[in-house]
Amino acid sequence: MNLINFWLSHRPEMLVALAQHVVLVLAATATAIAIGLPLGIVAARKPRLGAPLLAFTNIVQTVPSLAMFGFLVAVPLIGGVGARSALIVLILYGLLPVMRNTVAGIQGIDRAVRNAGVAMGMTARQLLLQVELPLAMPTIVAGVRVAAVVGVGAATIAAAIGAGGLGDFIFRGLSMTDPTVILAGAVPAAVLALAVDAGLGWLERVLTPGAARHRRLTFRAAAAGIIALMVVVAGGFALSGRWGTRVIIGSKNFTEQVILGELLAQAVERATDLRVDRRLNLGGTFISEEALRAGAIDAYIEYTGTALTAIFHQPTSRDRAEVYSRVAAAYAESGRTVLPPLGFNNTFAILVRTADARRLGLKTISDVVPHAPKWKAAFGYEFLEREDGYKGLVRTYGLRFAEPPRVMDLTLIYRALASGAVDLIAGDATHGLIKGLDLFMLEDNRRYFPPYDAVPVVRTQTLAAHPELRTAIERLAGKISEETMREMNYDVDVRRRDASAVVREFLDRLGS
């Protein structure tokens, strides 16, 4: 029921995702045929050449798709973020089944039949077109069938590098830990895979010699249909190419980042005439950074602490202003400009239940120290391991708990606190559930945690070309408090609202 409601309320978005998915798979499969078929023919004729070719495609096939997408982002020219890289990965995946089946189809032809063709005076080309290909066709189509079905599946992963498609919903659902959203993407993807499988299975049967009387006719009709589709797809790709000036906004693949990406995009759309392309839901920090560096996106929101440690590998500091200026300098050196912070600091938050905070009069982490020996605490794995996580925290504040802290997955930790299973956790300062579950964030009065101020990072080149971009984005400076961010996260994560609608309302209020 939830699922159907979700589909109905996200109908336009669903249709776009489905169309992106289909186009991606079609284009990839068509290209895999265009490359794999000739290679397969060569490989069948010259096994010495064919063996290494097949070995290569075999190896490609064993690389996990997420690894391949991640790897390709950093490759110049063919790589980057968006549909192009996704297409390349999917083509590589489709190549093996098409090629292998072409080889198998041609080599599987009865020797007597081939010999008859040669002895009758067919040239190599006539033998190929009139005998070998028609006879190998059912096997080749079976290969295309595998390629297309694998493609439908792998294309869901392509959402990780901003290629769109049904995978967007799956990734969004995973980051929201919402099965409905995961299913909203996964179910149509599965249905699509089954439909492709059934369709090509039918074609395979029709092409098998001696199947039906009129199969020549059906074959021609099917061939004409496929060619028409390919023309439409190619045309669509050509038309969707860069038209006019565009600014590409990216985001990482969790709810807050998607909201912030949408915020940047809408702010630019409202204040300028620039066309905005969204590449939201890119993989993690690494992929977003590579995309920005390579120019595949023009801007996204990064956090100062993350940029300093994860991107520039510098030691962090407790001083917000110092971290900001060091990050800004490091970005400036590599052709990027950091604009003023949005206002909130997405740092670690030490959280307790609001009821407890009120009852015991807790405001800061120091206030907890006397109560901690009676309390249980839970933290994420990374927080427990990091030098600047748990160990430093208890040292700085002199905290002691009733028992060693539990390790808990970050998606469960908020509910564990709210349900009373534990009494104190470390979470995200802007997490929607802080509001949703009525939790209270204690002030880091000794300034133990480094700052993670949200800042827009824009390619300097893009800013120079479109000065109005800076004005549009700077209007957001200081406008988003932790409270505001939490509310928006809550709206999207817990109330299941659409990120773009939530952002629109926020900007409407900001404008008034």
Place this chain on the structure above:
Amino acid sequence: MAASIEFEHVQYRLPSGVAVLDDVSFTVEPGDVLVLVGRSGVGKTTILRLINHLLLPSTGEIRVEGRATTAWDPIALRRRTGYVLQEVGLFPHMTVGRNIAVVPHLEGWPEARIRARCGELLELVGLDPVSYKGRFPHELSGGQRQRVGVARALAADPPVLLMDEPFGALDPLTRSELHREFRRIQGQLRKTVVMVTHDMAEAFALATRLGVLDQGRLVALDTPDAIARAGDPRIRMFLEALPPIPVIAREPD
């Protein structure tokens, strides 16, 4: 119309150096049916493949219609030599009609002429054109398939017909039926035929000239009657392998 085939001191070696054929010389006159017999692997099929340039001799020369096979365009030569195989090798994705029409199509005949030729050939090999033209090979019996194979080889009216154990895979009844048909058709068309078989009865039933191959050499080449009277022990060995009945069943021409 028909053409001659000449072998002159032909030797054929495998890449490994083993000689399959050694100093083979013979001439097939136009309209002759030369049947070559010998054990398996003695080089019978090699001789056929040398004639239509599927293989080239290591030394010596083969001439078809007076021209060396090396001087022929292989494609043109193959289209002037019909080839019938034991496995038939009909194209399974084509109807009987399309199978027969392959070479005329390759030669670019007009569609109407191909259709007429196709009907004519099916009549010739004893199959009703109307009911067989549209069938696929898998809908035919073994004997019918070989009839179509013969029709296909004759389609562009080649002067030379090469037959590689054409009736080997058929049951004895169908085989003798096709032997009769073959003699009838050859009586009309007078092609130059080179056929290989390891069935001595078939050889005696069909040959106008009979060649015996042993260890890569042509040990005898004569009329069947002369061969039957020969004293050479290598020939006697084959004759002794001959079951008596087919000789009796041999019909007068």
